[in-house]
Amino acid sequence: MVQQLTTDTILGRLSESIPVIASQSPTPHRLYIEVPKDRVKEACRILFEDLQGRYTITVGTDRRPVNGKFEVLHFFSFDRDNIRMAVRVFLDPDDLTLESITPVIPGAGWAEREIQDLVGIRVIGHPDPRPLALPDGFPEGLYPLRKDYPYNYQPPLDEGKTFPFKEPPPDATVVTVGPFFPVLEEPSQWRLFVDGEIVVGCDYRGFYNHRAIEKLGDSVLTYNQIVFLAERICGICGCVHSTSYCQAVEEAAGIEVPLRARVIRSLILELERVHSHLLWLGLACHIVGFDYGFMQSWRIREPVMWLAEYLTGSRKHFSINLVGGVRRDIVPDQFDRILSVADDVDRQTNELVKAIQDDTALIARLKGVGIFTPEEVRLSGAVGPTARGSGVAIDARRDHPYAAYDLLQFEVVTHDGCDTLARTLVRIGEIFESLKMIRQCVNLLKDIPVGDLLGEIPEEIPPLKDGMHAVEAPRGEVFHYVLTGYENRPYRWRVRAPSYQNIQSVPMMFKEGTYLADVPITLGSVDPCFSCTERMEVVDQGRSQSYTLEEKDLLRLSRSKYRALKATERK
Amino acid sequence: MLIGLGIVHIVLTLFAGPFLDGFTRKYIKANLAHSREGPLVGPWQTFVDLFKLLGKEDLFTAGGIISLQMLAPLVALSSALVASLMVPLSGIAPLGAQSDMIVFLYTIGLGAVAVVIGAMATGSPYAYAGSLREISLYLIVEPVLMLAMLGAMALSRSLHLEDQLRWHYAQGFSLPMLIGAVAVFVALQAQFGKLPFDIAEAEQEVISGPFIEISGPRLALLRWFFLSRQFVFAGLFCTVFLPWGLTAYPVVNLLITLVKIFVVYSLIGLIDAVMPRVRIDQALRVYFAVLIIALLGAVLAFVSA
Amino acid sequence: MENGLFWLARTEGQIGTGLMVLILASVLVPLFYRRRYYMGPIAFILTLIGSAFLISSGVSVFLQGPTSTFHLHPLPGLTTPLTIGVDYLSAVFLIFVPAVVTLVCLYSLSYIENYKEQNPARLYPFLILLPVAAALIVIAADLILFLIGWELLALITYFFIVYRKEKEVVRAGAGYLLVSQAAIVCLIGATLILYRFSETKNLTFEAVGQTIEQMGLVHPGWLHTALFLFLIGFGINAGIFPFHFWLRKAYPSAPSAAAGALAAVGPKVAVYALLRLYADWLPVSFFSTIWGQILALFGGLSLFVGAFIALLQTDAAKLVSCYITVQLGYIVLAIGAGVTFLPISPPIALVALTAGLFHTVNNALYKSLLFLNTGALFARAGETDLAKVGGLMRVMPLTGLTALTAAVAIAGLPPVNGFASKWMIFSDCLMAGRTLPLFALLGAIALFISALTLASFLKFFGSAFLGPLMPATAEKKDLPLPMQVPQALLAVACVLIGLAPAAFVLPLYQAVSFLLHKGYAPSPYVVLGDSLTAIRLNFGDGIVATWNPIPFLAAGAVTFLVSFGLYRLLNPSRRVSPVWHCGATVSPTIAKYHTHGFYQPFKDFVGFRVNRSHARSHNPSAYASEEPPVRPITQQSQPDRLYPSVIRWISRLYRTIRRTRNGSPPMVWMLLTVSVIVAIALYSALS
DSSP, X not given: OOOOOOHHHHHHHHHXXXXXXXXXXXXXTEEEEEOOGGGHHHHHHIIIIISOOEEEEEEEEEEHHHHSEEEEEEEEEEXXXXXXXXXXXXXXXXXXXXXXXXXXXXXGHHHHHHHHHHTOOEEETOSOOOOOSSOTTOOTTOOTTSTTSOTTOOOOOOTTOOOOOOOOOTTXXXXXXXXXXXXXSSOOEEEEEEETTEEEEEEEEOOTTOOBHHHHHHHTOOHHHHHHHHHTTOSSSHHHHXXXXXXXXXXXXXXXXXXXXXXXXXXXXXXXXXXXXXXXXXXXXXXXXXXXXXXXXXXXXXXHHHHHHHHHSOSSOOOOEETTEESSOOOGGGHHHHHHHHHHHHHHHHHHHHHHHTOHHHHHHHTTSSOOOHHHHHHHTOOTHHHHTTTOOOOHHHHSOOTTGGGOOOOOOOOSOOSHHHHHHHHHHHHHHHHHHHXXXXXXXXXXXXXXXXXXXXXXXXXXXXXXXXXXXXXEEEEXXXXXXXXXXXXXXXXXXXXXXXXXXXXXXXXXXXXXXXXXHHHHHTOOOHHHHSOBOOOOOSOOOOOOOOHHHHHHHHHHHHHHHHHHHHO | OHHHHHHHHHHHHHHHHHHHHHHIXXXXXXXXXXXXXXXXXXXXXXXXXXXXXXXXOEEEETTSOHHHHHHHHHHHHHHHHHHHTTSOTTSSOTTGGGOOHHHHHXXXXXXXXXXXXXXXXXXXXXXXXXXXXXXXXXXXXXHHHHHHHHHHHHHHTOSOHHHHHHHHHHHOOOHHHHHHXXXXXXXXXXXXXXXXXXXXXXXXXXXXXXGXXXXXXXXXXXXXXHHHHHHHHHHHIIIIISOOOOOSOHHHHHHHHHHHHHHHHHHHHHHHHTOOOOOHHHHHHHHHHHHHHHHHHHHHHHHHO | OHHHHHHHHSHHHHHHHHHHHHHHHXXXXXXXXXXXXHHHHHHHHHHHHHHHHHHHHHHHXXXXXXXXXXXXXXXTTOSSOOEEOOOHHHHHHHHHHHHHXXXXXXXXXXXXXXXXXXXXXXXXXXXHHHHHHHHHHHHBOBHXXXXXXXXXXXXHHHHHHGGXXXXXXXXXXXXXXXXXXXXXXXXXXXXXXXXXXXXXXXXXXXXXXXXXXXXHHHOHHHHHHHHHHHHHHHHHHHTOTTSOTTHHHHHHHSOHHHHHHHHHHHHHHHHHHHHIIIIIISOSSHHHHHXXXXXXXXXXXXXXXXXXXXXXXXXXXXXXXXXXXXXXXXXXXXXXXHHHHTTTOHHHHHHHHHHHHHHHHHHHHHHHHHHHHHHHHHHHHSOOBTTTOOOGGGTOHXXXXXXXXXXXHHHTOTTSHHHHHHHHHHHHHHHHTTTSHHHHHHHHHHHHHHHHHHHHHHXXXXXXXXSSOOGGGTTOOOOOHHHHHHHHHHHHXXXXXXXXXXXXXXXXXXXXXXTXXXXXXXXXXXXXXXXXXXXXXXXXXXXXXEEOHHHHHHHHHHHHHHHHHHHHSSOOOEEEEOOOSTTOOOOHHHHSOOGGGTTHHHHHHHTOOOSOOOOOOXXXXXXXXXXXXXXXXXXXXXXXXXXXXXXHHHHHXXXXXHHHSOSSHHHHHHHHHXXXXXXXXXXXXXX
């Protein structure tokens, strides 16, 4: 039996072998410690191996305007004990190197490559130090996340500089899956090395569509504007980002959120989970050619979307959150419809799941495919159903309660299969758990008297305060870190979407003897959300007016576009 | 008269294939299985698609062999049409007296070979992957068909499809032929390129495999080849393996055959609509089992002959 | 002068002249060893002349009838005279063998330039002697001359194999010598047995036939022994299962041109010998049924084993070599069916024998063509490894087209010649299967192997000629004309025979039926139909199978026009665009579909590939209620290992020999001596 950890025991264990420079623990659940630069790897090793912490993310910050140094934070999470912590190290701008922790924690691979690309901190000893986030031909020596890099600067690109892909083994053929591939809804390139139908290796390149959302948040937008930008990080699970962001800011600023707002947040989050899992189920069926499941699952999902529109005014991008609370209430008139939709979805999903479970051909496609062992879960830092399908019961809703989850009764659905089928069953189980929670939320709302939806917000949020918070998104734990800044805008905002860790773990799932045909479904089984990993947004600021387009307008627009294309073609 | 019949066969193959495909798409797949409306033009959607493709730009790959890319769809479609001339849809076939079961199998195989060569001529690895899946499957599905037809041959003492049909009709029910019919029906699912065995095309895995680099009118011809081949195989199945309903009037025979083909298409379309795609190794295992069944039928046929 | 011309007009005269020209040429050509540029053309012209005589002799047999046998001066110490005689069967071989060898000679003119460090004087004489050896075997009418022919063929083959002088090549050559001498020993042993039981101590074929007939009555055991020894001797030369193992080393070692010539001669004269033995010497009897089935079984096994080994090959030369076994499997199966059915149903038997012979001729054409295509790969890419060449159709379109023709022919797709002969074999076996179900099974296997052949040659064609062009070969020019013409001619021959199969099958039927008693064989017009293009098989109860290429092609032409009409219906524009890799840029070298992976699921399925475990569910207990989802690892079952002990034994012996006598030519004589000693020992044991 492992002993119960507290922030003090962690600090104590670290101090045994590391000279801790500074530490702070704003709440019993949060710990920040500063260590010397040359002991970072050792500190992370102790946290990861000895104390069995879960690696979350690494953040690099240009703190030169504040204290003339660069800062790197390695985040860890102790899920059993509800503790999140960060290992902080300050780097001198003259010597921007840091020892890599990736050899110890493979899941840190991308994050370290990203600080190398975007902040310009060279990581020593990284097993795969290729560029990650920057486009082909981005000039050397320019680091977009530094404070001296203007948010709207477009450097001239250096033609001919291309991404260094790995060489295939001698007997293998390269089959590229992506950047544009029928079952990848977003651009990303999986370079598969296949021997016949068998996959013998792979290489990944993503970040084709990096949207620089963090840079916008760091430099242009205010706290409450970012809520709506954060929501647009993802087209499927936007609400989790805004919630997570709001909670991080609330933590940094010490804002109390009223109970009713917390329950509404939970309700909307669970509604989002139901629609996301149904959407995923359909896509997974589509990937293996089971279009019956695809169509039926999306048919069942549709009322959930209508319900979301009814409750929030929008099918997607609910925009329900604000820093400190929620934007609109859910009134008793709406309860019946919520409950009836929940019942319908429950019943119909049950029927669909029965059909799926009886389909031996479908089970044969999923079972034993994409094996992902619990040890690999830990090493890669995978989260959500991807981890729970391997029997690793981590769930931010239970482990680090937020919103109203401490008031809700639910089970963390896990499965020991470690394969695609297990991940599917976990998601199916979660649909029913979410429906249960939606009903509970409605009951809670009935009991809570109508009142404030926003907490008390100070005039100016104090600068240089750390806030981190996670939300259990449909795909796993969404993690937001906010360092508050001056003029009511954050100094640094870092988003770690669940797919950021889960996609890194996909190569581990391509076990020996994986068929080419298994690749799309294995990839699909982590429910990858590439847009979450690539944070960028295009805002048309030229036209500030807004108008509504109806079906006929859209048709007219697309037809005129088509005619224009035809006309240019003729020329 | 045979030339007239030949024209009927070619026209029928060219038009019944897409029509039946459109029918299953609209009424079986969309309406029945997917709970959706489906194409607005109903069973004619496949024709609309083909016609649209005929007018689209024709893209060849720069790294490939253009002459073979060009020839492959033409050879494929004509092989399916020639094969259709060998199937006694109305009790007699235009080329029935000039060919036999082996010629038929190889003629229809020629089309598949043309598709594969045309695909490989594009140089795309997806085309290779898809084509090789097609051939791997062919290696195990073809023997099923062969063994079933061997049974028919052993019983009727002739390799001619017409003789087999006539024998079967005169003889009525026989167990070896029933086993053969079951095996061939399962083989049809793969010969049709339908789920769960549409492994070669598999958009989600190899992006339509052999078709990936083929566009416009050549894609239309290739689609047409597959549709024609489906019709030809369905015709073969309905005449040689389900020969009941043979009369003295060819026109009546033809109509009866068409009704049977319609039923077979509907069944295959239904299976297609509610099944996921299996992996190639799983498909090989499935067809190996079917192969054993077909072998049993053939052995029975040889024993009882 | 007039006398001389008259002599030339006779078959024997043409043969004699042809052989003399060729032998003279083989002596003359090495004299030019310092002038390699003259050597080739001289060799070609002399081969052309010599071969023309041989071919015309073969043709004149069909026009004038078979020659009478006549005796040459007997060798001292032998009671049996050396005898020659040409019948229709010999004539068939006299026609196609010299023709193919001449084409190969033309091909070699340019091809030999790829072996700069070797003197062509070490190749041409043997190439020229190849038709001589073949002619000796087929015109011999007594066993001694026949055996001399075999020995000559074995030596020629050896010198082809060791042409490149490299270490492993010499080793392959030595292996071949061992094997071929073993074959000769078997043949000598069988001859000695026949000699012992011959009442007249005469080994002319006529006498052999009588001896065998008597032995069948009096000493069936000895007859079986002799037939068995003959079967081993011929089987080794044919490369059928279980004697296929040497082919895959020997043929790829020889230059592709020589291998092409050899493929048209070596295994084919073995077919001649098998036909001669089982259809001519062996009387139609109970023995025919037994040995026919044994042959058919060997044929069926050759099909299976050869095709599966071929599935694993990624080298063009090895792949094509493996298919010698497979194709000989078809032929031996057909001959076996024919021999079996000689006493049962003459129509089935005759069609089977004819089909076997027809397939032999067709096979000689397309198999040589395939070797020449392989040589073309070597000439352009310096490589016959299919994994390293690609897209060559863009470099050499004509060669690509001929390779496609050859691939289509060997896969037996209509309307090329391979289909016609295979179709006859299938139909015959299947109909024979109604009497003896064994043949239905073998016929089904043959049909299945045909699909496998198709797969293998799609691999050959798809890997080498299609796909992305490798950068190493991108700027190369097309092949020189002397290499293109023979390939084109062979391809045209394949197509022509395919278009009018009946015109070629009828003479072959005549050749086969001449071997039997007069009047035993039914009329070809009943069995095969009376058309020059269509073959309609009738085994006595109506036409059961038909292959008529002309209406087939007519229908094909019409439907092709219909398809083309559809293609041009809306007359869309055309454009050439690069290959799409999902939007990524991938260089052709790594985008080429690797030959190693072809048909990998199928290979996995039939269990020939190793190290392909499939890790199933990590935690089986999670689905405890269901069957454990762990697939057992496929065991290694490589067909190579079928004869480990034999191979080990041979290589160990070979290593011992190498240690004692360094260098290969002395070993030839040593081995010959060994063979002779073994033979004498055998003889003394017998008498």
